[in-house]
Amino acid sequence: MIFSIILMTADHRTHMLDGVRSTVSILLYPLQTIASTPTDVGNWLGEQFTSHQTLIDENQQLRSENLLLKAQLQKFASLQAENIRLRSLLKSSRKLRDQMLIAETIAVDLDPYKRQIVINKGQQSGIYAGQPILDAYGIMGQVINPGIASSSAILITDPSHAIPVQVNRNGLRTVLYGTGAANYLEILNLPNNADIEIGDLLITSGLGGRFPEGYPVATVVDIKRDPGQPFARIIAEASAHLEQSREVLLVMAQEHEPQLLSETLQDDENQSDSSRSKTDKSSAKAADGVSHE
Numbered sequence: 001m002i003f004s005i006i007l008m009t010a011d012h013r014t015h016m017l018d019g020v021r022s023t024v025s026i027l028l029y030p031l032q033t034i035a036s037t038p039t040d041v042g043n044w045l046g047e048q049f050t051s052h053q054t055l056i057d058e059n060q061q062l063r064s065e066n067l068l069l070k071a072q073l074q075k076f077a078s079l080q081a082e083n084i085r086l087r088s089l090l091k092s093s094r095k096l097r098d099q100m101l102i103a104e105t106i107a108v109d110l111d112p113y114k115r116q117i118v119i120n121k122g123q124q125s126g127i128y129a130g131q132p133i134l135d136a137y138g139i140m141g142q143v144i145n146p147g148i149a150s151s152s153a154i155l156i157t158d159p160s161h162a163i164p165v166q167v168n169r170n171g172l173r174t175v176l177y178g179t180g181a182a183n184y185l186e187i188l189n190l191p192n193n194a195d196i197e198i199g200d201l202l203i204t205s206g207l208g209g210r211f212p213e214g215y216p217v218a219t220v221v222d223i224k225r226d227p228g229q230p231f232a233r234i235i236a237e238a239s240a241h242l243e244q245s246r247e248v249l250l251v252m253a254q255e256h257e258p259q260l261l262s263e264t265l266q267d268d269e270n271q272s273d274s275s276r277s278k279t280d281k282s283s284a285k286a287a288d289g290v291s292h293e
Contacts, residue, residue: 085247114154130142143250157181164176164206184236192226192227198220202218218238
């Protein structure tokens, strides 16, 4: 022990054993490397498995995010299409002087011999039997069975439906009947020499008091004139997108407009103000009726 202490002291002061220490280090380096190899391999394998699992987790997260983004993109496309349809309806209603109410189609009659739909507006919204329905392109039909919160409507292509029309080009009046086909109607009672041509626009004539005058109904696409028959058979294609339009417009008749306005005021004012508003509107309506008489 004493000898070791003397060597340590001498080496500390004179560095006489540096060469020996370097030689021993060189000789022991392979052994140190071999001894540390299992630890290094274990650490490397752990890092590889960790990186692989991290990549798997990140990949799964990205897949989930991608799926959500695709779903949102589909919703955005649907909202964009709905926005375009609503803008078309708004543009259409701005061109018209009649009071309008927007509704949405919620069901379609599956009977192949009927052309009927159900809308999400009813008597609570002022809907009434016989109320005309149209979209951004033309007349669709009319309400036949108004409920409390929804209503049934018949389309102009229903076999039992008929609508008075006139040729926009010359004012020729006739009646347009539904055929039961998806988008086609027919005229049955025009003589062979009637002034009507392929491409003529048929609009509502206003006769009968059901449909307001001037709304597009259909366009003539085929005319068959048989000399042996007194009447021509004329086929027309509906102007409205009967099989596509989801949002529709309901035309409020003049006698129904005050009721609709009073219902709106009732939601916005308190009970006393609402009662006074009803009285004022009743007086105004009576005065308007006298003035028209």
